[in-house]
Amino acid sequence: MKRYVYCIFAACIVLLCSCETLETVFKEPKLSIKAVDVTGIDFNGIELTCRVNVENPNSYDIPFPNIDWDILINTNSFVQGEIQTGDRIKARKTTTVDIPIRLTYTGLFSTFKSLSGAEEVAYAIALGVSFPIPLLESKVFNLDFEGSFPLPKMPEIAFKAFKIEKVNFSGLDLLFTVDIENKNSFAIPTPEINWQYAVLGIPFLMSSIKSDKNLAAKSTSSIDIGMHVSFTELLKSVASLKNKNEAAFAMSLGAAFAVPAFEGKEIDIEQLGSIPIPVMPKISFKGIKAKNIGLSSLDFTVSWEIENGNSFSLKLDQFDYDLSINASQWARGNIKENLVIAPNSTTEIPLDISIKSLQIVQEVTKLIMGGTSISYSSKGNLELSSDLPYFEKTSVPFNLSGSSKINR
Numbered sequence: 001m002k003r004y005v006y007c008i009f010a011a012c013i014v015l016l017c018s019c020e021t022l023e024t025v026f027k028e029p030k031l032s033i034k035a036v037d038v039t040g041i042d043f044n045g046i047e048l049t050c051r052v053n054v055e056n057p058n059s060y061d062i063p064f065p066n067i068d069w070d071i072l073i074n075t076n077s078f079v080q081g082e083i084q085t086g087d088r089i090k091a092r093k094t095t096t097v098d099i100p101i102r103l104t105y106t107g108l109f110s111t112f113k114s115l116s117g118a119e120e121v122a123y124a125i126a127l128g129v130s131f132p133i134p135l136l137e138s139k140v141f142n143l144d145f146e147g148s149f150p151l152p153k154m155p156e157i158a159f160k161a162f163k164i165e166k167v168n169f170s171g172l173d174l175l176f177t178v179d180i181e182n183k184n185s186f187a188i189p190t191p192e193i194n195w196q197y198a199v200l201g202i203p204f205l206m207s208s209i210k211s212d213k214n215l216a217a218k219s220t221s222s223i224d225i226g227m228h229v230s231f232t233e234l235l236k237s238v239a240s241l242k243n244k245n246e247a248a249f250a251m252s253l254g255a256a257f258a259v260p261a262f263e264g265k266e267i268d269i270e271q272l273g274s275i276p277i278p279v280m281p282k283i284s285f286k287g288i289k290a291k292n293i294g295l296s297s298l299d300f301t302v303s304w305e306i307e308n309g310n311s312f313s314l315k316l317d318q319f320d321y322d323l324s325i326n327a328s329q330w331a332r333g334n335i336k337e338n339l340v341i342a343p344n345s346t347t348e349i350p351l352d353i354s355i356k357s358l359q360i361v362q363e364v365t366k367l368i369m370g371g372t373s374i375s376y377s378s379k380g381n382l383e384l385s386s387d388l389p390y391f392e393k394t395s396v397p398f399n400l401s402g403s404s405k406i407n408r
Contacts, residue, residue: 026058026135028136028139029054029055029056029089029131029141030053030054030055030057031052031053031054031055031129031141031143032052032053032143033050033051033052033053033125034053034096035051036048036049036050036051036125036145037049037051039100040102041150041185041186042187043105043152043184043186043187043188043259043260043261044104044259044260045102045107045260046102046103046105046149046150047100047101047102047103048100048103048125049098049099049100049101050069050098050099050125050127050145051096051097051098051099052067052096052097052127052129052143053095053096053097054089054095054129055093055094056089056090056091056092056095057092058091058092059092060091061088061089061090061091062088062131062133063088063132064084064085064086064087064088065089065097065129065130065131065132066082066083066084066129066130066131067083067084067097067099067129068082068128068129069081069082069083069125069126069127070125071101071103071124072123072124073111073112073121073122073123074112074114075124076112078103078107078108078111078123079101079107081099081101083097083099101125104260105151105152105259105260106263108151108261109260109261109263118151119150119151120148120149120150120151121148121149121151122146122148123146123147123148124146124147125145125147126142126143126144127141127142127143127144127145128140129141129142129143150185151261152184152188152259152262153183154262154267155180155181155182155183155267156180156181156183157178157180157181157253157255157267157269158178158179158269159177159178159251159253159271160179160222162177162251162273163175163390164275164276164390165226165390166392167276167278167390167391167392168391168392169231169278169279169280169396170230170231170232171228171230171231171232172229172231172275172390173226173227173228173229174197174226174227174228174229175224176195176225176226176271177222177224178222178223178224178225178253178269179221179222180215180220180221180223181219181220182215182216182217182218182219182220182221184217185217185218186217187214187217188257188259189214189215189257189259190213190214190221190223191255191256191257191258191267192208192209192210192255192256193210193223193225193253193254193255194207194208194253194254194255194256195208195209195225195252195253195254196251196252196253197227197229197249197250197251198249198250198251198252199234199237199238199241199247199249200238200240200241200247202237204229204233204234204237205227205229209223211223225253229275231277231278234247234277241277245277245279245309245310246275246277246311247274247275247277248272248273249272249273249274249275250271250272251270251271251272251273252268252269252270252271253269253270253271254267255268276310276311276388278310279309279310281306281307281308281309281314281341281384282307282309283304283305283306283307283398283400284304284305285303285304285305285376285378285400285404286303286304286348287302287303287404287405287407288300288301288303288376288404288406288407289301289406289408290364290407290408291352293361293364293365294361295358295361296356296361297355297356297361298355298356298361299352299353299354300352300353300406301350301351301353302323302350302351302353303349303351304319304321304349304351305346305347305348306341306346306347307346308341308342308344308345308346308347309344310343310344311343311344312343312386312387312391313340313341313342313386314340314341314386315338315339315340315341315384315386315387316339316340316341316349316382316383316384317336317338317383317384317393318334318335318336318381318382318383319335319336319339319349319381319383320333320334320380320382320383321334321335321351321379321380322378322379322380323353323376323378324376325374325375326363326374326375327375327377330353330360331351335349335351364406367406368406368408371405372405373403374404374405375401375403376400376401376402376403376404377401378398378399378400378401379397379398379399380397380398381395381396381397382395382396382397382398383395384396
């Protein structure tokens with residue numbers, strides 16, 4: 001009996017000595033936040049990686065810790081998480097534990113309205129680290145980190161250029177170029193663009209542009225918007241333009257980005273300007289003047305008159321004509337010369353003709369002597385151009401008829 005008691009006592013002493021030795025030999029792990037890096041960013045959100053160093057100073061492996069994390073925005077808890085694995089921390093080694101944290105812009109902007117328009121946001125990460133070790137079962141290692149990360153920047157949109165590509169008497173072609181600058185370090189979708197072309201405040205043309213392409217990071221992209229303006233349709237819509245040489249316009253554009261951070265926001269821009277409205281030149285038959293009347297020949301001058309009602313000059317490159325008097329063809333041909341018709345002016349086109357038909361000469365002589373009117377029919381074509389760089393060379397047909405007298 002006495003021997004049994006001694007054995008128990010000896011065991012107790014050994015146990016007490018072992019516990020005391022364990023507490024003396026075991027060293028607490030050392031923890032620190034090595035860094036918090038931005039490891040991913042796109043138009044949907046941002047990914048942070050919190051890197052935690054865990055140093056095991058002991059000569060034996062220890063269990064991997066349980067890590068609870070909480071990210072705070074404006075001192076308010078926003079996202080929480082936990083990391084647990086079955087790994088072990090090697091003896092006398094420092095292991096870096098990566099904690100991935102994904103934040104969506106939709107969640108950020110819907111939760112924190114004050115972030116609208118901000119370029120960056122301050123955040124804090126709070127970590128609670130515990131080890132499944134009996135000697136540390138009641139201890140939590142607390143780590144903190146503060147930093148900031150960028151928020152998406154609203155792209156800038158502006159009209160880069162406007163030009164008239166082509167104009168004639170029926171209409172004109174316009175081209176607007178819009179620049180979109182993406183200041184972000186990531187690509188974003190090309191916005192949907194809705195545009196409206198108004199003349200004197202009255203909407204005339206409108207459409208939208210959609211693209212599946214992305215706007216590259218930190219770059220400027222251009223979008224061309226082309227349109228055709230029919231003067232006939234324009235005058236139907238804006239009756240007050242009748243007899244006007246130009247019209248004021250407003251090109252308005254709205255761009256909406258399919259990016260969570262820009263949800264509900266639209267960029268609106270406007271381009272003001274004016275367009276010419278060319279007036280079709282008027283051609284009239286001025287008359288016939290006899291110059292020399294012989295027994296078997298007749299020299300006379302036929303004249304047409306062209307009225308240019310535009311604020312710019314026109315060039316008559318070619319004049320095609322077919323003239324009949326009293327149902328008898330007198331002359332047919334063309335005149336090729338660069339005749340300039342000044343702005344808002346009238347220019348005469350004279351044509352000298354000789355007739356050697358005895359029958360016609362006798363008929364004309366009787367008409368002149370008797371002061372009798374003749375019936376004329378004059379048809380043909382005007383080939384017109386202009387110094388305006390965007391004016392398209394145009395053919396203007398004419399067909400005139402009436403009565404006149406042959407003057408001397």
